[in-house]
Amino acid sequence: MKKSALSMKQSYIVCAVGIAVLFGLLMAICESGAANTYIKGILMTCCIAVIMTTSLNLTVGVLGQLTLGCCGFEMIGAYSAALLSKLIVAKGIAMDPTARFLLTIFVGAVIACIFGILVGIPALRLHGDYLAIITLGFGEIIRVVLQNIPAAGGVGLDKGQAGQALIGIDRIANLYVVFWITVVTVVLLFMFARSRYGRAVKAIRDDEIAASASGLNVTYLKVLVFAISAFFAGLAGGIYAQYMGSLTPAYAGWLQSTNYVIMVVFGGMGSLTGSILSAIVLTILPEALRAFSDYRMLAYSVVLVVFMIFRPQGIFGSWEFSLPKLINRIVYRNGRGGAAKAAIAAEGAGTAGTTAAAKSAEPAGKEA
Amino acid sequence: MNATFFGKATAIAAAATMMMSMAACSGGSMDDSGSSAGAASGNTITLGSITTNSGTAAAYGEAELKGFKLAISEINAKGGLNGKKIKLESMDDKGDATEASNAFNKLAGDSNVLAVLGPTISSTTAAVAPLADQSKLPAIAPAATSDSIATGGYLFRTCFKDSYQGEIAAKFAAETLKVKKVAVLYGTGDPYSSGVGKAFAAAAKKNGLDVVDEENSSSADDTEYSSQLQKIQASGAEFLYAPYYYSVAGPYIIPQARALGYKGYVMGPDGYDGLKLTGDKSQYDKVLYTTHYSPDDTSNTKVQDFIKSYEKANNNQEPNTFTALAYDSVYMFKQAYDKAGKNPTREQVRNAIAGMSFSGVTGKFTLDKKGSPNKSVIVLELKDGKPTYRTTIQPSTK
Numbered sequence: 104m105k106k107s108a109l110s111m112k113q114s115y116i117v118c119a120v121g122i123a124v125l126f127g128l129l130m131a132i133c134e135s136g137a138a139n140t141y142i143k144g145i146l147m148t149c150c151i152a153v154i155m156t157t158s159l160n161l162t163v164g165v166l167g168q169l170t171l172g173c174c175g176f177e178m179i180g181a182y183s184a185a186l187l188s189k190l191i192v193a194k195g196i197a198m199d200p201t202a203r204f205l206l207t208i209f210v211g212a213v214i215a216c217i218f219g220i221l222v223g224i225p226a227l228r229l230h231g232d233y234l235a236i237i238t239l240g241f242g243e244i245i246r247v248v249l250q251n252i253p254a255a256g257g258v259g260l261d262k263g264q265a266g267q268a269l270i271g272i273d274r275i276a277n278l279y280v281v282f283w284i285t286v287v288t289v290v291l292l293f294m295f296a297r298s299r300y301g302r303a304v305k306a307i308r309d310d311e312i313a314a315s316a317s318g319l320n321v322t323y324l325k326v327l328v329f330a331i332s333a334f335f336a337g338l339a340g341g342i343y344a345q346y347m348g349s350l351t352p353a354y355a356g357w358l359q360s361t362n363y364v365i366m367v368v369f370g371g372m373g374s375l376t377g378s379i380l381s382a383i384v385l386t387i388l389p390e391a392l393r394a395f396s397d398y399r400m401l402a403y404s405v406v407l408v409v410f411m412i413f414r415p416q417g418i419f420g421s422w423e424f425s426l427p428k429l430i431n432r433i434v435y436r437n438g439r440g441g442a443a444k445a446a447i448a449a450e451g452a453g454t455a456g457t458t459a460a461a462k463s464a465e466p467a468g469k470e471a
Numbered sequence: 472m473n474a475t476f477f478g479k480a481t482a483i484a485a486a487a488t489m490m491m492s493m494a495a496c497s498g499g500s501m502d503d504s505g506s507s508a509g510a511a512s513g514n515t516i517t518l519g520s521i522t523t524n525s526g527t528a529a530a531y532g533e534a535e536l537k538g539f540k541l542a543i544s545e546i547n548a549k550g551g552l553n554g555k556k557i558k559l560e561s562m563d564d565k566g567d568a569t570e571a572s573n574a575f576n577k578l579a580g581d582s583n584v585l586a587v588l589g590p591t592i593s594s595t596t597a598a599v600a601p602l603a604d605q606s607k608l609p610a611i612a613p614a615a616t617s618d619s620i621a622t623g624g625y626l627f628r629t630c631f632k633d634s635y636q637g638e639i640a641a642k643f644a645a646e647t648l649k650v651k652k653v654a655v656l657y658g659t660g661d662p663y664s665s666g667v668g669k670a671f672a673a674a675a676k677k678n679g680l681d682v683v684d685e686e687n688s689s690s691a692d693d694t695e696y697s698s699q700l701q702k703i704q705a706s707g708a709e710f711l712y713a714p715y716y717y718s719v720a721g722p723y724i725i726p727q728a729r730a731l732g733y734k735g736y737v738m739g740p741d742g743y744d745g746l747k748l749t750g751d752k753s754q755y756d757k758v759l760y761t762t763h764y765s766p767d768d769t770s771n772t773k774v775q776d777f778i779k780s781y782e783k784a785n786n787n788q789e790p791n792t793f794t795a796l797a798y799d800s801v802y803m804f805k806q807a808y809d810k811a812g813k814n815p816t817r818e819q820v821r822n823a824i825a826g827m828s829f830s831g832v833t834g835k836f837t838l839d840k841k842g843s844p845n846k847s848v849i850v851l852e853l854k855d856g857k858p859t860y861r862t863t864i865q866p867s868t869k
Contacts, residue, residue, distance in 0.1 A: 133499060140606065141576035143501060148569055247689075250660045257619045266662040267619035268597045274605075279499030346501065347568060348601040351594040354568070389565075390573055399563060400525040 108434040114427035121426045122286055129282055143278055145390055147346050150278075150285040151339050152382035156366040157292050157375050158335030163364065164373035164421070165296050166328045167308030168230060171360045172222070172238030173336050175245040176215045178355035180337025181344035182255055184211035185272045188345065189259050192273065200275040208284075208341030215337025216330050223329035227322065230311075239357045249352035269350045276346040284342065288335055293375055295331065304328055305373075369410065371417030376424040381417070516552055518543070518804065519560045519578035521589035521599070526566040531793050532591045535613055536561060538797025539588055541784055546801070552808050560584060564595050571595035572602055579606035585808075586610065586820055588800050591793075593617035593662070600626045609821040611803055613796035614763075616741075618666055622842030625821050629800045629833065632843050633663060636740045636761050637670030637714070639848045639864055643761075644710050645678040647850075647862065648736060654684040654708035656699055656724070658691030658715065667714035667740045675712075683708050691715055693723075700728045709735040714742065721747035721755075729754040744792055752856035759861065763833045764795040765849045767860035777832045792833075799831035836866065 109117065129146070132138040138146070159173045184207040191203055198206075226237040249255050250266050257264035258271050295301050304324055306314040315321045344350055370381030388406065392399045520539050523532035543557045551557060560578065564571035571590045578584045579602065587603070587610040590596045596615035603610045603625035612620075612628045616636075622628055631639075644650050653675050657668025668687070675682050684706040686699035703711060711733070713724050720739055726749060728737065736757045743760035766789065768774050777798060781790040790798075807823035808815060815823070828837045829844075836846030845866045852861040 139576070139580040140501065140602075141573065141580045144573055144576045147501065148573070247660055250662070256662070264619065264666070266659065266665040267617060268594055268662070270597050270600070270619050270621050274501060274601060276501060277499040278501065282499075347572065347598050349568065349594075349597040351568065351597070353594065389570065393562065393577075397524070397563075400565070 108431045109427050117426050117430060126282060130279070133278065145387060147276065147278055147281060149383045149386045150281045151343050151346070152363075152366065152386045153285050153379050154288050154335055154339040154342070155363050156370065156378040156382040157289055158332045158339070159363050160367045160370070160372065160375055160378040161292055161296065161328055162332045163367050164371075165301065165308065166304050166325060168227070168325070169232075169235045169364070170238040171235050171357045171364065172242040173332070173363050174357075174359040175238070175242035175355045176219060176333040176336035177340035177343065178245055178249065178350070178352070179218050180208070180211035180215040180340030181350055182249060182269065183214045183337070184208050184341030185269060185344040185350060186254065186259055187211070188273055188275075193260060200273070201277060201280055204275045204277070204280065204345060207345070208338055211341035212334045212337035215340065216334035219330040219333025220326060223326040227325040227329060242355050242357050242360055246352045246355040249355060270348070272344055272348045272350070274345060274348045276342050281342055284338065288338065289375065289379065292335070296375065300324065300327070365407070369407070369417055371419035371421060373421040374417070374419040374423055377417055377419030377422075380419070514555055515558045516555050516585055516808070517558045517560055517581070517583040518801075519562065519581075519584045519587040521562045521564050521571055521574045521578070521587060521591075521595070523566040523591040523595070524563040528566045528592050531614065532563070534791050534793035535589065535591055535797035537785065538613070538790070538794035539801055541781055541794070542798045542801035544784070545780065546805060552805060553813065564590055566592055566595060568595050568598035572598050575599045575602045575610075576606070579608045584608065585815075585817060586804050588613065588797070588804070590615065593620060596620050596626070600624070607821070608817050609824055611800045611824070613800045614793050617662060619662070623840060624842070627824050627838060627842040629796045629803060629844065630763055631846055631848065633666040633740070634670035635843070636848065637667045637712075638674040639761055640712055640738055640740070641671050641674035641678050641680065643850060643864055644675070644712075644736075644738070645680050648710065650710040650736065651681055652683045652706070652708045653680045653710040653712060654686070654703040654706055655682065655712045656686045656688070656696070656703065657713070658688045658693070660689055661691030663742065664691040664714050668712065671712045671714070692719055694719070696724050696727050697731065700724070700731050700733065704728070704731050704733045711735060711737045712739070713737060714740045716742040717744060717746045722749045725758060726750060726754055741792065746853070746858070748856050755853045755856050758853040760851055761848045762792060762851055763849065764792050765851055765858075765860045768849060768863065769860070770863055771832070771834065773830070773832050795832045799829070799833050802831055803827065803829050834863070
């Protein structure tokens with residue numbers, strides 16, 4: 104049993120305060136006018152990337168199944184939300200934009216989730232490369248289907264034109280709302296990964312046969328994870344649609360999906376906080392590198408390659424950043440007697456071990 | 472266990488919903504228009520450019536950027552605009568819509584930027600269109616041809632629209648080639664191919680042509696078209712309109728049609744630029760395509776001047792269509808700037824661009840209410856496998 108400076112309740116409060124401080128910062132830069140549309144646009148893109156990456160990490164990192172179809176689900180959510188939003192406007196239903204935004208992204212997410220279940224049931228009988236190829240194919244199917252639906256092109260609905268980009272979507276995504284959606288998403292995913300279900304899913308990742316022999320319903324759990332992942336991808340899609348104002352079917356292809364897989368691997372498979380960090384870093388990086396102009400993409404690639412050579416398990420590996428843990432460490436470091444110091448040393452070794460294990464690439468997944 | 476998980480979840484969701492009520496504050500809104508009015512100050516005028524300089528469409532973006540730079544250096548060499556030099560702030564968008572909108576937002580936030588040139592491809596341009604209207608920063612897209620772009624507000628284009636090419640091809644078939652029976656083949660999965668193909672079919676009927684067969688392929692990069700071409704051959708068509716890209720029409724569609732004994736005309740849109748040829752060159756006789764610009768066009772004196780100027784600046788390389796369109800875009804801005812009066816604001820520049828009449832390397836045109844030019848189109852014909860200038864079709868004055 105580990106010694107902890109904070110009770111369960113206190114740790115929740117600490118986390119809540121942490122999030123509130125983050126939101127306070129966000130409000131401060133937005134309300135003071137320090138953030139122009141450019142900065143806000145990047146923050147918005149970061150939020151979308153965080154939702155996509157953390158939800159994908161549930162499948163790739165926690166369940167250990169490589170999928171390349173996350174943008175397919177994202178686009179299902181995006182197109183559903185965009186068309187529903189257009190429909191509400193076309194029907195002349197009076198609705199507060201924020202309410203419309205929340206409703207449409209939720210509906211988009213549910214539709215993406217249904218597709219997640221439909222695809223998941225047959226696809227999850229396969230693993231590894233085979234699953235990757237199936238999901239890759241799925242993304243391409245979505246792309247081609249979208250290209251051929253007249254209602255999903257041009258100005259959409261009955262005036263639509265097949266094969267064109269969908270334009271004229273109301274840009275009603277609000278940064279504050281999106282921030283809270285991101286927070287809720289991450290919290291839910293975190294709770295899921297920490298719950299009994301989450302542990303069962305990790306058991307499947309580590310040894311499917313053993314998990315099955317212990318009485319876990321492997322198929323059910325796999326489809327559950329896949330569906331949750333698809334739900335949040337759809338949610339991100341709805342936000343994306345109503346931030347960008349236009350959608351192209353090409354976005355559903357596997358090329359975009361690999362971007363998010365890169366973010367997951369970069370952050371550390373199985374670490375949700377790692378995913379958050381890498382989503383933010385990799386979204387900001389290309390913008391920050393604009394100063395290099397022509398060498399921008401070269402620099403971006405070099406950063407990725409160098410990083411993967413020296414830290415193949417990603418930024419965090421499977422370690423999770425946690426505010427209560429941090430406070431714990433600070434408190435104990437300030438001296439609370441030798442026994443506590445020893446406990447710290449043990450715990451410290453655990454975390455430092457992740458760094459040391461860089462080369463051995465030992466699955467440090469058996470976290471405390 | 473289960474109950475606590477969902478209990479916590481609902482509690483958090485409820486708390487978050489409450490927090491969201493704060494969203495009513497204006498700061499979170501992405502729509503803060505007019506934060507920077509943008510007037511040219513000092514001794515330079517800044518033009519922003521967004522082009523695709525990396526990724527699959529990089530060649531187009533690079534060509535455009537060369538066109539921008541050439542036109543700007545010409546203007547600066549002649550003393551600039553009203554004595555002010557033009558500075559180019561160039562951005563890369565990777566062909567990605569999110570990157571393009573980030574780049575545009577960045578330019579919009581810089582109050583020195585008076586107008587934006589670009590983006591390069593249609594999907595990025597569609598994403599930038601609402602941003603241009605929102606931030607009231609005029610943009611001129613040189614080569615985004617898709618019909619599905621909301622132009623006419625603050626976004627304009629130098630090239631003609633996809634559907635316009637189909638209409639012109641139908642007019643050309645009816646009036647110049649004087650054929651009666653036409654067929655059309657297009658890829659349904661591709662916005663460009665299907666957009667142009669459908670526009671041609673509709674316009675052909677209007678021009679009194681008999682559309683004897685309308686065939687399609689599932690994508691625009693298939694390599695096998697024999698079954699569709701057989702039906703077209705059987706229908707007795709004298710003219711086939713096949714809007715595909717150079718990499719498909721050249722090596723597959725045309726040789727396959729000729730192999731089946733089809734001897735009529737084959738016509739395509741500007742995607743035929745740089746057509747890839749295989750086998751006997753004589754099979755490419757009677758192949759025509761519409762395009763924006765031809766180096767052999769003798770009816771337009773500006774073309775030769777442009778080519779000379781470009782070759783001088785770029786080690787005798789030949790300019791392409793994208794360069795020509797980009798070059799014209801800069802001169803469109805110049806003309807608008809001169810018209811807009813002293814030290815114009817972004818809005819004044821926009822008003823000067825709207826509805827302007829312009830004469831450049833890629834022809835004479837007037838921008839219609841929707842911000843797209845109603846312009847002359849060049850028809851090229853392949854002779855011995857080499858595209859040669861056939862004619863220029865003037866826009867119908869409606």
